[in-house]
Amino acid sequence: MPTRPRSTLMAAFWLLTAIFPAAAQTIALPNEAQIGPRPFYLVDKMKDGPLKQQLSQCTGPFHRTGFSVGHRGAALQFPEHSRESYMAAARMGAGVIECDVTFTKDRQLVCRHSQCDLHTTTNILSVPALAAKCSQGFSPADPATGKKASAKCCTSDITLAEFKSLTAKMDGFNPDARTAEEYQNGTPRWRTDLYANSGTLMTHDESIALIKSLGAKFTPELKAAEVPMPFDGDYTQEKYATQMLQAYKTSGIPASDVFAQSFSLADILFWVKTAPEFAAQAVYLEDRYEKRGLDPAKPETWKPSMTELKAQGVKILGPPIYAMLALNAKGEIVPSEYAKAAKAAGLDLIGWSLERDGPLNKGGGFYHSSVKSAIDRDGDTLTVLDVLAKQVGVRAMFSDWPATTTFYASCMGMK
Template sequence: MADRRQVLRFGAVAAAAPALAGAVSAPAWAGAHGGGRSRPLVVGHRGASGYRPEHTLASYELAARMGADYIEPDLVITKDGVLVCRHEPEIGGTTDVASRPEFAGRKRTVVLDGVSVTGWWTQDFTLAELKTLRAVERIPAIRQQNTIYDGYFEVPTFQEVLDLRKRLSKELDRELGVFPETKHPTFFQRIGLGLEKPLVRTLRRNGLDRRGAKVFIQSFEAANLRTLAGEHRVEVPLVFLTSASGNPFNDPRSYADYLTPAGLKELSGFADGLGPEKNQIIPRKADGTLGTPTRLVADAHAAGLKVIPYTFRAENSFLPAELRVGTDVAAYGKSIDEQVTFLRTGIDGLFTDNPDIGVLARTLV
């Protein structure tokens, strides 16, 4: 079984990909990496998570082979201070930890950004312990086909993702970018496991904290980006992620306040881009269909910020009502049409679980 897992981790996983377009290289994001407007970027959201369990080396590799310009690892941290790639620090829904009797006693309730959550937490595991676990599909009711890969892939470290990026850049003869997100940075800072220092240290060790490197760092917390820009003086561009409601954790200001013209101008003092929830670009009407685009793209561009919204997915469950096909929430709808519609608003890229669709969509704009 170990040999089989090793094969599935790397090149063999790409052969079965249901790609809609070939691996097409695109120039880097203009403004952060050079002058002039370039083609919109395709960012493999958690890899190619529409086809493989998210945040696995198999998912990241498949995204690259489908033509993604960047792969996106979410970063959390272990008990012994190693950055690993998981959507959240709670791993009950993305690994097989719940079925491991040796870790039954690790289950506990933690207050995460003000909300009580019960499960298993990366900060309670050493890297060696995490490496005994295997990834599982996070939304099996929607992506049943991905469950065939449950149990085969490890939880990767950030360094392993950078090693994969380097290998694939050479193999594909194009530089693959990486778009890490710091997950719950204030939470981790408060428990003595801050993400900033190991993130910056890892980038610098790999020669990637420099102008022109194909790296963006993103966060839902403006304070985190300020710290990276100020105290740590990172050289790579920073992207502020926003939600359609609420506030960044421990921040009295709402996301909506940051997206006013004055707020965007302030953001441009320490950030280079904006990663809004896609409904902030084109909101949905009461009936679930797409409405009229907002001014956010124009306002962000006026402030000198690039815009790359999240998250584009192929299943009906995630699509506007007029682009769904049939009644099965897990069936594919007209996801190409959705991405084309958003690309025509002038966005600078998009996060997608289906990088092959993103690569195709941008050729149609």
């Protein structure tokens, strides 16, 4: 399918970044987005019908949109939370980009999905001096006993300078590894290591500067500490939560450009009390599905209730895709009772995470678990997205490949 040629401004930007890569940090991308072939591949794989016909006729222009949120950047192909991943997300039109925030041994904030994921997302096990500092060193698999390979390396094990000396890689590990090198070679087959040889790790401050320069907004997630808090004597959860927001104030970022997130309701309520300007669009990430058996069809499992969350000051709820979807008697994908109750209570919804299940030919995984029987092809990604946008009414969608959400939003005339 033909796409629009690059504008003169976009062509000039690509040339400049190719010759002077550092200059990209001081230049905002044009509003025009480069979406590549994947959205069109997904359209081709859709079931025949009005939605496929409408999307197949959409050739642009494609533009940056706040509906498209870069989940850890563009993690389908680039190492998550790397500079390269953030740049890819912005180029694909993500109007909001995520930095999951955690802290180092010297209490400096960095972008990692988990405080203790360095053994699966970086090359730390290949750096003996730093591997020796890991909470749990590499332990090989033992086929004779069935023991799987393991390791545990945390940002809090090392200093900021040591963190910055590492290289990002695609998240993954080989549980049958006999060596540390084999352990780090575990990228899922439906992702790629093509761009993963030199991923640049980001501090939180660096992510703010980069995302600001790209003209996008921010959605930092305060990650749960995996070490006892207070850390190192007096570093409390409250200091940690305050430090994250202070970085945006120091950088001159208006609160209206920041969607602070946490899976802890206590963090959200702390911001309601101490930083109401940020709390106005803070996102309470739904954690009850994991801890308290949330069932999207049973209101008695939603504690606190939707109205109670709203009364406490929560404005935006961030559930996984499956919690917002159900199947009707005809087997069609429709909004869940959970989604309808959230909207009725006046809560905005931001969903996570599109294109994280991998190929959908077998119904997908966790994210599509409530509608698994209606999913049998990659093109169903767009069918699901259409229900979330038009029937559920989500405010935005996280995606591991933001070009898909950018494409959909542009084709539907969304901002």
